[in-house]
Amino acid sequence: MKFRVIAPDGEARAGVIETGRGLIHTPQFIPVGTVGTVKALSPAELREMGAEIILCNTYHLYLRPGEEVIRRLGGVQRFMGWPGPVLTDSGGFQVYSLSRLRRITSDGVEFRSHIDGSLHFVGPERAMKIQQALGADIIMAFDECTPYPATYEYALNSLRLTTEWARRCRAVHREGQALFGIFQGGTYRDLRLRSLEEIVGIGFDGYAAGGLSVGEPKGLMHEMIHFTGPLMPADRPRYLMGIGDLLDVLEAVEAGYDIFDCVMPTRNARNGTLFTSEGRISIKRTEFKEDPSPLDPECGCYTCRSFSRAYLRHLYLSGEILSMRLNTIHNLTFYMRFFRLMREAVLKGEFRGFKERWKKVLERNFNRESS
Ligand SMILES: [Zn+2]
Incomplete structure (x- = not known):
């Protein structure tokens, strides 16, 4: 090595x-x-x-x-x-x-x-x-x-x-x-x-x-x-x-x-807690019942390209195996992308700005009902 x-x-x-x-x-x-x-x-x-x-x-x-x-x-x-x-x-x-x-x-x-x-x-x-x-x-x-x-x-x-x-x-x-x-x-x-x-x-x-x-x-x-x-x-x-x-x-x-x-991204995915570029989402919440939008518009993963929040909520509440698969695909893709962007920021000498920007996002829980 x-x-x-x-x-x-x-x-x-x-x-x-x-x-x-x-x-x-x-x-x-x-x-x-x-x-x-x-x-x-x-x-x-x-x-x-x-x-x-x-x-x-x-x-x-x-x-x-x-x-x-x-x-x-x-x-x-x-x-x-x-x-x-x-x-x-x-x-x-x-x-x-x-x-x-x-x-x-x-x-x-x-x-x-x-x-x-x-x-x-x-x-x-x-x-x-x-x-x-x-x-x-x-x-x-x-x-x-x-x-x-x-x-x-x-x-x-x-x-x-x-x-x-x-x-x-x-x-x-x-x-x-x-x-x-x-x-x-x-x-x-x-x-x-x-x-x-x-x-x-x-x-x-x-x-x-x-x-x-x-x-x-x-x-x-x-x-x-x-x-x-x-x-x-x-x-x-x-x-x-x-x-x-x-x-x-x-x-x-x-x-x-x-x-x-x-285990956080994978375990959270199975529990319905998903990371997005706007903050954390609990997919089981009522507000997503008829939400046609993708989980995270900024994410290019298979889950976000193909399915609505409403469908992901439905799968989760139904206890479907596909729920765990799609949620895990998204959360880990989010993590891998976060680390890639962080690495690029370090390479450009811009880590400080990256940290401040993401701290604000990560501290936000964007479920509307909870705010
Ligand atoms: Zn995604």
Whole structure:
């Protein structure tokens, strides 16, 4: 994997990550394909809307169908029919958030599967082995995601564990996959700095901020984003994990972060919350019952080219599968376009204006009934 920054604009930057399976233009949004599929979409549709990389969850693929099945079938990209690069997370976050956690020791985490209650143990070496079998282009070190709130002492111990595990991941890392390190530190500036220094000291192909957007107030999250971004190595991709609220993304790109992933556009689509160039829409509202206009006149996606708000509302209220498909096509197209426009703004040195303009749009909820 190679990375180069093309244009800095203040702390913001536009760059390119080169992988064996294609280029990733940054800033870039990574659609989340939890169990090996971006819910409701085909890989061809993802390509068409400009997606360059997909994230898959190690925890889910390890439990089902199992990493060895995927390895024997040629790796995760071939398994899911996606020709581009894939990033797998380490599984750490899901172990804490989804499974029934049993025990954390210095060697790893014992947990019960959320599917069948079976007992599992995953530590740094195991997490790396699973990710090697899955065969993603970018893999993540196994970390402990510090929760919020966490006492200083807890965050410090958690940080030590994350550093120790990062070292062990690095030791068993094999060529052929880029390995990113994750730093923690909770919401304590000195611990964030210390964690980042320790992880950078070990040396990785890219660096990721973990443990943000875990329940802390927005102001505190933005403070951490602006504090950490400029401190991260400038010649490596900077990844802000699990954050995709576009207002947060604007802060993070301003702070120099490059890549993002989040279930927000896809999950919101399935819940009928749609992003448009005029603000957010809840498609189920009565005001759209006979609205013949497209969801977003400025969007060129299949959904907006072909259907009215009235029809989308009807599909949603009827619980039709097509509702999830059309809404997801629109929301992800909106996201990919937003990131493309943001990148162009950075390349032109106009990011500040872009941020101010879009902040106003994103803060607006244009359902008339609610205003
Ligand atoms: Zn659209």
